[in-house]
Amino acid sequence: MAKPIILDEQLCFSIYQAHKVYNRFYAKALAPFKLTYSQYIVLLALWQYGTLSVKALGERVGLDSGTLTPLLKRLEKDGWVLRQRSKQDERKLDVQLTAHGKKMQDTIDERVGTCMQWIGMSQDQYNSIRDAVSEVKDHLAEIPDGKFDKLPTPAEQ
Structure with a gap:
């Protein structure tokens, strides 16, 4: 008989709950x-890396084109970014910050940075947790899909 799985002992549940609270926080x-x-993480990527193709931006922030395209259209409509065909390759669509998008970085950084202080962790604690969560993500990403084929299914029980 399998060991019972207890909800409050699950790392996945802790990460899920933290994700929900972080969403409200942001x-x-x-x-x-x-x-x-x-939209904020897209702006963070553009502030850090400058102009990116839609494909490169999606890879950087972990969003697929179905999610990224409407998000970018909204950012463009609101004056944060400009989307235009690449001069080097007409097939690629590049995304760059507008003057407004560039100008707002310091204001947003200051507001979010101030809010982050409310978490009440030292920088070392914060970095340690971030690194540990990133390590879990990396380990999960390395699990091949075929591994799941070897697990018991309802028909086998």
């Missing part, structure tokens, strides 16, 4: 800018 922190968390 919704409040970003509300004055009318930005969602997904």
